[in-house]
Amino acid sequence: MKINKAIDKVDSINIKDFNKNYFKPQKPLLIKGLADHYPAGKKWTVDYLKELCGDVTVDIFDSNNKDTSSSAFTTPDLKMKFKEYVDTILKDEPSSLRMFLFNMFKCKPELRKDFPCPYMFKGLLGKIGYMFFGSKNTKVRIHQDIDMSNVLLTQFHGRKRVVLISPEFSDLLYRLPFNTYSLVDLDNPDYNKYPGLAYVEADEYILEPGDALYMPSGYWHYITYLDGGFAVSYRKLAASLKMKLIGAFSLTVYMPIDKLLNSIFGKKWLSYKEHIAEVRANKAIIKKILSAGYVIKEEKMQKPYYDHASQLRTDHR
Numbered sequence: 001m002k003i004n005k006a007i008d009k010v011d012s013i014n015i016k017d018f019n020k021n022y023f024k025p026q027k028p029l030l031i032k033g034l035a036d037h038y039p040a041g042k043k044w045t046v047d048y049l050k051e052l053c054g055d056v057t058v059d060i061f062d063s064n065n066k067d068t069s070s071s072a073f074t075t076p077d078l079k080m081k082f083k084e085y086v087d088t089i090l091k092d093e094p095s096s097l098r099m100f101l102f103n104m105f106k107c108k109p110e111l112r113k114d115f116p117c118p119y120m121f122k123g124l125l126g127k128i129g130y131m132f133f134g135s136k137n138t139k140v141r142i143h144q145d146i147d148m149s150n151v152l153l154t155q156f157h158g159r160k161r162v163v164l165i166s167p168e169f170s171d172l173l174y175r176l177p178f179n180t181y182s183l184v185d186l187d188n189p190d191y192n193k194y195p196g197l198a199y200v201e202a203d204e205y206i207l208e209p210g211d212a213l214y215m216p217s218g219y220w221h222y223i224t225y226l227d228g229g230f231a232v233s234y235r236k237l238a239a240s241l242k243m244k245l246i247g248a249f250s251l252t253v254y255m256p257i258d259k260l261l262n263s264i265f266g267k268k269w270l271s272y273k274e275h276i277a278e279v280r281a282n283k284a285i286i287k288k289i290l291s292a293g294y295v296i297k298e299e300k301m302q303k304p305y306y307d308h309a310s311q312l313r314t315d316h317r
């Protein structure tokens, strides 16, 4: 896998340039210090949020829970008072507990005026701000957002590493059919089990407090909390009709079917999805090999096209 660190980054950008250079071409962008232009930039400390929402009971997810971490479904592992959970972040010690999609404006509507939806993301979904919390070393497994919205992720506390991958690499990332997850581990890519990963190109971003990352529709993201911290995301509907339809279908058709078949067949359904993901990845590998000018002889088509892949892999790493 190739990781590009020379990413697009600006200190500020006007709406015209943002739309022309990033939103229309669906290109990621790091906007340094965006939160500092809003009252929340100074005001929203962990202690301040604790004072406001401390007694609210929140859903907590444990990325070390093997039963739920390899599942495509996001069922909370436990419930806690917000103030008890955020104390784990303030300790700045490794923990696998995280809190996500916390609708902060529903909990405390007055927070909205401290950080209203930034100008480049105004639109139908502009009223929904979700908060994400995690402790040091917490990892957010690689996924696409199911509704295929554009996302603006603004960091308020702690640092975070975000690896972004264009949806054009979905097959090579072994996307599971019927949902928007993959079981690959980008920190320790297993090229024997997942040879397609050798052809994936990713961008790496380090978000510091105040920074905002624009993630276009359908972009895969894999996140590591470098410190305990939290961020807020705003969303904007996908620009293209195709992405809007994929998002609507994923939510209303694929997800319910996936849940149903998972409840009936359990692990067998997961194995079937992994098999489909592998078949699609193998086709994508062959396409890559052919587009690189390699000729695959018919007798090699059965299995050892991996040999060609491993030769190419050295060039792609």
Ligand SMILES: O=C(O)CCC(=O)C(=O)O
Residues within 6 Å of the ligand: 100, 132, 133, 134, 140, 145, 151, 153, 221, 223, 231, 233
């Ligand atoms: O920052 C996080 O913890 C997760 C963010 C995320 O996955 C998202 O905004 O879709």
